[in-house]
Amino acid sequence: MEYIYAALLLHKAGKEVNESAVQAVLSAAGIAVNESRVKALVAALDGVDIEDAISKAAVAPVAVAAAAAPAAGAAPAAAAEEPKEDKKAEEESGMAGLGALFG
Numbered sequence: 001m002e003y004i005y006a007a008l009l010l011h012k013a014g015k016e017v018n019e020s021a022v023q024a025v026l027s028a029a030g031i032a033v034n035e036s037r038v039k040a041l042v043a044a045l046d047g048v049d050i051e052d053a054i055s056k057a058a059v060a061p062v063a064v065a066a067a068a069a070p071a072a073g074a075a076p077a078a079a080a081e082e083p084k085e086d087k088k089a090e091e092e093s094g095m096a097g098l099g100a101l102f103g
Helices: 002-012 019-028 035-045 050-080 084-101
Strands: none
Touching: 002 019, 002 035, 002 050, 019 035
């Protein structure tokens, strides 16, 4: 994550996101730099509009939360429909197992 944060910090500061700049930010933060990870990050960000990616990422959780809300409301209703007899049978089988421990 710190590699991504370094790239975001550089972008926010208006600096170019390149290998030497990312390494400088990570070194300044006291993080041991893995050059292959830096190269992979810079290559992955090549041609990416960071502002566009940030705006899409900020909208996505809201859409996911809105879609999950109706599904979460349906789950308790399904749980309430479970027969109570199954719970009783589970308790009895558990007690039988405990009884076997003491002979």
